[in-house]
Amino acid sequence: MTEAWHPVAASSDLPLRHTFHGQLLGRELAIWRADGGFVNVWENRCLHRGVRLSIGLNDGRELQCQYHGWRYASRTAGCTYIPAHPADAPARTICNRSFLAFERYGLVWTGESPAGELPTVEVLEAADPFGLRNLPVNASAELVIEMLHGHGFQPNAKLDNFGAEIAVQSYGEHCRVLSAMAGGSTTTVVFFVQPVDASRSVIRPVMVGVPEPLVQTDVLRHHNAKLTELRDRIESEAARLPALQPLSAAIEQVPIHLSEVPIGAIGRRKAPLRVQVARKWQTATDIVAIEFESIDGQLPTFQPGAHIDVHLPNGLVRQYSLTNGPGELTHYRVGVKLEAESRGGSASLHETVREGDVVAISEPRNNFPLRRDSLRTVLIAGGIGVTPLLAMAQALHHNDLRYELHYFARADDHVAFRTILDELGDSTQAHLGLSPGGTAAELERILDQPGHAEHVYVCGPGPMLEATRRIAADRGWPDEAVHFEYFQNATEIDDTTSFEINLARSALTLRVGSGETILEVLHQHGVSLGSSCEQGACGTCSVAVLDGEPLHQDVYLSEAERELGDQMMVCVSRTNGKSLTLDI
Amino acid sequence: MITLYNWDLSVNCYKQRLLLSILDVEYESIPVDFYPGWEHKSAEFKRINPLGHIPVIVDDGYKLRDAHAILTYLASKYDPSGRWYPASDPHLLGETAQWMLFAEGTTNTASAARLHVNLGYEFDIEVLREGAHELFRALDEHLWFREREGLDWVTSSPHPTIADLAIFPDVMLSEEGGISRLDYPAIRRWTDRVRRIEGFVVMPGMFEAAKGAPK
Structure with missing residues (x-):
């Protein structure tokens, strides 16, 4: 039975922002419709502490557990936010169990491990389905099916009479088609029976053809009354039979590492996803927008602030931030600015890559996580740096959190993604054509009053980032309230030093010579470590430092983090000392 | 005061x-x-x-x-609007009184079951649970047909009445008494609507509902 498709809800049971409580073969389900219409069928337990997700909050894009507030994205059931770790990005692998779901004949269908296509019922293919009231029954599906053979009702045209002739057809194990005939008229109803548990079922009847509007209520009441009579008979019969043991559905074990946050990536520059360029369009002067769609299956969960590595046809790997709003998982959308001094990355995406092309990308990685416990969030974007902030703004907007998005651009025609900005409305403000001095003055105004539990996120060109960080510090914003993401590291990297690295976990001591990076030496010796930009901007190759004094050359760590000296970006940072002990 | x-x-x-x-x-x-x-x-x-x-x-x-x-x-x-207790409309007043009596039933079954489980009251718990399920079945059917008429509340008023508030907590805390609402989807949707009434507050054992979709 676990290989069969079963109905588990009526489509009308799933109004927007509701979470339906269902059960199939002993397994409880949380079923909810996202605002876009997508129906999610999930195991009814939050993988964090096992609380029922059916009492969770459906916000239209994500489902939030009531217990510790973990949020899960529509479609993937992947975790997007953990309130107890507001500054961290949840590991991509934290994901609730979800089941395939389809809507057909006004019902939601799923299965534990359904084999083959969702079956069709011919009579329902020929005419429009009309959903009757579904009835739960305290009896096994087998008994319900058996007793449906004695069920009777009147054709729609003869509701007030009685004694219609009934013809029954079997349609597989859990479906019976009954036709009532009287005085030359016939009405056919398909009865699907959902096995809820060993001794509980739901009868889900669907009429073939929609009755005239004037008689619909009478038809619905007639069938509800007849089915209630049938239910009484079935339940009396069930009470005579020996009681059945409830089914127990096996709950998949969650690997222990999933309860730890965050998890370092392993392996380097992997591009496990193949996606197709579904749409590419000019969104502003020198900026193209590109939407990638999955070729095979669901795209993985992303969080606001996340980026993907795009492996280009010319062999280059570039990082682009996702601009998607929460729960938008039918595609990934990025914005690419044509750089005047392009080393081939942006030029390739602008000129070579076309709609329909297949490219390899990494799973989304989030080194710029967004807190959702901030009382006010100030988003500051410079030019193409708007992309991760657009994802953040949409998440904040959708969660009704207070925020403002300041978008600094050269001129009106350099403002990208206007459709998204229009949806965000009044919380966004464009600052156009300002000189460096004018920008600084505007930043001073924006950052004038730091408040308790308020946070600033800034992304843009290096000089603007530095100005923002400096002004924020001057105005009294604490270091940990100012979050930033550089596109690139403009620092002149000194790679002349040579030193030893002790790998505490791998029990290896290696030598890093001048002209080599720690990351390169690690890879040469088969030590697996994730990396992405390889210029000290993205934060992916962060490693914990156990001993020794790092010489930081990245732009990822804040001043306070640098001073702590307990982590470093091994793609660019080194030491002036003799050795470093790293937690690898 | x-x-x-x-x-x-x-x-x-x-x-x-x-x-x-x-x-x-x-x-x-x-x-x-x-x-x-x-x-x-x-x-x-x-x-x-x-x-x-x-x-x-x-x-x-x-x-x-x-x-x-x-x-x-x-x-x-x-309530100067007269909507919570619709005394000036004989039909609505009759329905309100009818569902207030229904609430006596849910209090004496579902909420009594909760007293048995939480505070050790000596009741025949199986009788209480069966009684609650019988009432919940009737309420679910009633609310399902109300939804078909485009109505949200237990009476035929377009506005909630004190009858909704009288039934609501007995239903919302039924699981504390071991009475599942899994079989009552129309009741579960109605509890969302009650929890979205402006000025709604929770009591221990309940959560607020998700905000409704923007109209």
Whole structure:
């Protein structure tokens, strides 16, 4: 039975922002419709502490557990936010169990491990389905099916009479088609029976053809009354039979590492996803927008602030931030600015890559996580740096959190993604054509009053980032309230030093010579470590430092983090000392 | 000023707190140590209510007991719109009274089951659970057909009444008494709607509902 498709809800049971409580073969389900219409069928337990997700909050894009507030994205059931770790990005692998779901004949269908296509019922293919009231029954599906053979009702045209002739057809194990005939008229109803548990079922009847509007209520009441009579008979019969043991559905074990946050990536520059360029369009002067769609299956969960590595046809790997709003998982959308001094990355995406092309990308990685416990969030974007902030703004907007998005651009025609900005409305403000001095003055105004539990996120060109960080510090914003993401590291990297690295976990001591990076030496010796930009901007190759004094050359760590000296970006940072002990 | 003799974990006291919050009426709460202090059975409290139960209100010297009677009084006095207790419409008034009586049933079954499980009251728990399921089946059917008519509440009014508030907590906390609502999807949707009423407050054991979709 676990290989069969079963109905588990009526489509009308799933109004927007509701979470339906269902059960199939002993397994409880949380079923909810996202605002876009997508129906999610999930195991009814939050993988964090096992609380029922059916009492969770459906916000239209994500489902939030009531217990510790973990949020899960529509479609993937992947975790997007953990309130107890507001500054961290949840590991991509934290994901609730979800089941395939389809809507057909006004019902939601799923299965534990359904084999083959969702079956069709011919009579329902020929005419429009009309959903009757579904009835739960305290009896096994087998008994319900058996007793449906004695069920009777009147054709729609003869509701007030009685004694219609009934013809029954079997349609597989859990479906019976009954036709009532009287005085030359016939009405056919398909009865699907959902096995809820060993001794509980739901009868889900669907009429073939929609009755005239004037008689619909009478038809619905007639069938509800007849089915209630049938239910009484079935339940009396069930009470005579020996009681059945409830089914127990096996709950998949969650690997222990999933309860730890965050998890370092392993392996380097992997591009496990193949996606197709579904749409590419000019969104502003020198900026193209590109939407990638999955070729095979669901795209993985992303969080606001996340980026993907795009492996280009010319062999280059570039990082682009996702601009998607929460729960938008039918595609990934990025914005690419044509750089005047392009080393081939942006030029390739602008000129070579076309709609329909297949490219390899990494799973989304989030080194710029967004807190959702901030009382006010100030988003500051410079030019193409708007992309991760657009994802953040949409998440904040959708969660009704207070925020403002300041978008600094050269001129009106350099403002990208206007459709998204229009949806965000009044919380966004464009600052156009300002000189460096004018920008600084505007930043001073924006950052004038730091408040308790308020946070600033800034992304843009290096000089603007530095100005923002400096002004924020001057105005009294604490270091940990100012979050930033550089596109690139403009620092002149000194790679002349040579030193030893002790790998505490791998029990290896290696030598890093001048002209080599720690990351390169690690890879040469088969030590697996994730990396992405390889210029000290993205934060992916962060490693914990156990001993020794790092010489930081990245732009990822804040001043306070640098001073702590307990982590470093091994793609660019080194030491002036003799050795470093790293937690690898 | 209204004084409410109150216990936080009592559904019947919560019904008053809920209506007062929705109507935005200030009141003073006097805690009665219902459990484990058994204060409502004390000689002192019996001077306030000889029947020895809560809630009781005193409004400017006017004293009233019994949850559903108090709801009727508060709505009549403090809701100038007349929608929460629709006294001027005979049909709606009749339906409101009918569903208030239904609420006596849910209180005596679903909420009684909760007293048995949480506080050890000696009731025949199976009888209470069966009784609650019978009422829930009727309520689910009723609300399903209401939805088909485009109506959201237990009466045919387009606005909720005190009957919705009288039934709601018995239903919303039924799982504490071992009564699952899995078989009652129309009831579950109605509890979302009640929890979205402006001024809604929770009591221990319940959560707020997700905000409704923008219209």
